[in-house]
Amino acid sequence: MEILSILETLEDIIEKSVSVPFSGRCLVDREEILEIIKEMRLKLPDDLKQAKWVKEERQRILMEAQKEANNVVKEAESKISALVDEHEISKQAYDxxxxxxxxxxxxxxxxxxxxxxxxxxxLNKVEEILKEALEVVQADRSELK
Structure with missing residues (x-):
């Protein structure tokens, strides 16, 4: 995966950066890091993008279902009020x-x-992909150490 090689590049930059004396911090080139992050965003797996789409689509479907339910309820109420005049018709309309x-x-x-x-x-599928990617990153980091 290209993301893994980008992460390795990011790790290399951080490991080779200048350390600030008497602290665990280091100095990095902001533009270089931001460029790498931008590249990572562009290369994210389609499953992550699809998961976002699914979430948005789910919300849209739920809203449509709620609107449809509200319309059906309004339609039913209109039918009930129009048929209130006669008892049998009113009972049938109510049912x-x-x-x-x-x-x-x-x-x-x-x-x-x-x-x-x-x-x-x-989301489960995305989680599995991310777990696999994390395992690869952890294995690569272990090999580096």
């Missing part, structure tokens, strides 16, 4: 509205659960 609300809530819940599971699986 139908409850069924619509129940279905809308069920659909919204299913959508939320599905997006959460999807986001969790993508």
């Amino acid at each position: 139908q509205a409850n069924e619509i609300i129940s279905n809308a809530q069920k659909n919204a819940k299913e959508i939320r659960l599905g997006t959460r599971e999807y986001a969790d699986s993508i």
